[in-house]
Amino acid sequence: MKEASPESDDLLLLSTHLLTSLLSTHLPLIHHFKPKWSLIKSKLLSLQSHLADFSDSHSHSLSSNSLSLAVLSSLSSALNDAVSLAGKCSDPSSLPAGKLRTQSDIDSLSSTLDGINKDCEILLRSGVLSQDGVVSSSQQQPQGREAVRAEVRNLLTRLQIGSSESKNSAMDSLLALLNEDDKNVLIGVAQGIVPVLVRSLDTTSFEMREKIVAAIARVSTIESSKHVLIAEGLSLLNQLIRVIESGSGFAKEKACVALQALSFSKENARAIGCRGGISSLLEICHCGTPSSQAMAAGVLRKLAQFEEIKENFVEENSIPVLIALSAAGTSLARDNSIGCLSNLVCNDETLKVLVAREGGVESLKNYWDSTPIGRGLEPAVELLRNLASYHPIGEVLIFQGFPLRLLPLLNCGVLAVRIAAAGAVFELGFCSKARREMGENGCVSALVRMLDGKAIEEKEAAAKALSSLLMCTVNRKIFRKEERGIIGTVQLLDPLTKVLDKKWPIAVLTTLIHSKKCRKQMVAAGACVYLQKLVELEIVGAKKLLDCLGRGKLWGVFARP
Structure with missing residues (x-):
């Protein structure tokens, strides 16, 4: 020894x-x-x-x-x-x-x-005195989990004891360790780095504060570690808001990364809104670095989901800032700003009108046409769907040619985009001209294919969109030619598929009930068996459709070709 x-x-x-x-x-x-x-x-x-x-x-x-x-x-x-x-x-x-x-x-x-x-x-308490020697990360990379645990304990102790220079060096080593491997983050969190980092935020130099925020941001990127940040509550939230108010561009970006992990709850969203966080985030969106703009818009996108703080967005005149960023920011910044606008206008006609007045439709069109078909268009389609639900704006969207922009999305390989596009088809389907235009250009066939999708959400979105399009006679003729149309719709009536809203497949089949051929196809596909069970469950529309199928002979007298 x-x-x-x-x-x-x-x-x-x-x-x-x-x-x-x-x-x-x-x-x-x-x-x-x-x-x-x-x-x-x-x-x-x-x-x-x-x-x-x-x-x-x-x-x-x-x-x-x-x-x-x-x-x-x-x-x-x-x-x-x-x-x-x-x-x-x-x-x-x-x-x-x-x-x-x-x-x-x-x-x-x-x-x-x-x-x-x-x-x-x-x-x-750290246990470093009973370790068989302490390996400095500047001298040797840790090997194995035990070595990493020992190294983290040593670094955490150095962060809390000693000179400013020693603490600064320890922070550099800890950041390098965390950035090296996700597993190192998990080990660090288990060793208690988050409470130490949060406590240190209030008592360190500007330079150290930046590094600490970067470490906290790194922890926030690991899903299974977010709960530890959340447990720090308002203490961490207030510190991060302080950073986005007065930190450097780098620190603001990292603080926004961490805030995204904390913006999941109504309480935290309200706290950020009440403490001037939205104003600071919008300021970053307006004149921050490109990467910090993207992160700030990401936080705002999450906050905009909560009805309770939409008033804060209005008070801070957020719409022009977000529209400007959607036109001139990085790809991620544009994506997040469009997503934020979509969340803001959801269920709020006043904000829909405000977005349209501030040039939101033209901005949406430019974003759409400059973004490759794929996941990047999901927020744009959601914004389209939300705006179209207010019919005066929906008419503007139809005039701008958005119905024809939806077909490629219904056929794309990204599930979320297909679902969002089907939702937009439903909302634009309030207009007979748009219904016919979308049907004639292939939307009906695409939606029929979606009826056979694996995800329940996709099946329901397709049925909902078809219920709107089939109000048009021409589209019903197109649908009847689709081999899987009626069969796919009838299968959605199965009561075992409990999370799917049955009113949409019922609505689709009801539009076809006057055709003798369609009624026969429905019966052959098992519609009566399913409908009888739905009647027992008191599903709206099921009894009427079942009665119509049961009176098939009478319908034969009045059937239309």
């Missing part, structure tokens, strides 16, 4: 000797400021216990750990000051340095002992 250095032995023995001398010899003779010295005594007793724990630690670890040497050095210095002060306060005559000066010195000593006690607790 490696022998302890004379320095660590000397410091430990010196501190122990000074503590014993203070407690047994000096404190009993105190004459001045007895209440304050009584408080100091309790702190000295706590330090005495810590020193005993230091002695029990492995001597080679104690000597090799610079943090323990720094703490012991600070302790011996403070105890020397305490001996000197105790001597002055033991003289029954007047105080040599004066009463006020001595009182100030005692208060300073008390504060110093508090800090050393805290450092001892951190050092002992």
Whole structure:
């Protein structure tokens, strides 16, 4: 075993000797400021216990750990000051340095002992004194999970103890470790890095604060670690809002990354809105760096989902800023700004009108036409769907040629985009001209294919869109020619498919009930069996459709070709 250095032995023995001398010899003779010295005594007793724990630690670890040497050095210095002060306060005559000066010195000593006690607790709790040597990340990359755990414990301890330079170096090493591997993030979170980082945000330099925010942002990118950030509550939220108000471009970007992970709940969204967060985020969108704009718009996109804070967006005049960013930002910034506008106008006719007045339709059109078909168009299609649900704006969208833009999306390989496009077809289907135009250009056939999709959401979206398009006679003729049209729709009536709203397939089949051929196809596909069960479940429209199928012979007299 490696022998302890004379320095660590000397410091430990010196501190122990000074503590014993203070407690047994000096404190009993105190004459001045007895209440304050009584408080100091309790702190000295706590330090005495810590020193005993230091002695029990492995001597080679104690000597090799610079943090323990720094703490012991600070302790011996403070105890020397305490001996000197105790001597002055033991003289029954007047105080040599004066009463006020001595009182100030005692208060300073008390504060110093508090800090050393805290450092001892951190050092002992960290476990670094009982490690078989501490590997510095600047010297060697950790190998294996145990090595990473040991390294994280060491770095966390260095973040809380020692000089600013030491803490800064530890933060650099911790960031490198976190960025190296997702597993390192999980290990770090398990070792308790998040509470330490959050506590450090309020007491560090500007440079350190940036690095800490970057580390927190890194943690937020790992889904299974987000709950640890959420547990920090308003404390972390307030710190991040402070950063987006006054940090550098880099710090603002990283703070926005972390805020996205925290913007999932109504309570957090309200807190961000009440603390001026939306104003600061919009300011970043207006004049931040390209990457920080994208991240800020991402936070706003999440916040806009909550009805409770939409008023904050209106008060901050957010619509022009978001529309401008949708036209001139990076690809991600444009995507997030369009998504934010979509969330804002959902179920709010006033905001739909405001977006249209501020040039939102033209901006949507430009974004759509400059974005490749795929996932990037999902927020644009959602915005189209939400705007089209307000018919005066829907008419503008139809005039701008949006119905014809939907067909390629119904056939694309991205499920979410197909579903959103089908929703837009339904909303634009309020206009007979648009219904016929979409049907004649292939939307009916595309939607029939979607009826056979794997996802329930896709099947329902297709049935809902078809219920609108089949109000047009021409589209019904197109649908009847589709081999899987009626069969695919009837299968959606199956009561075992519980999460699918049955009113849409019922609506589709009802538009075809006047055709004898269609009725026969429905019956052959098992519609009566399904409908009987739906009638028992009191599903609206099921009984009427079942009755129509049951009166097939009578319908034959009035059937249309």
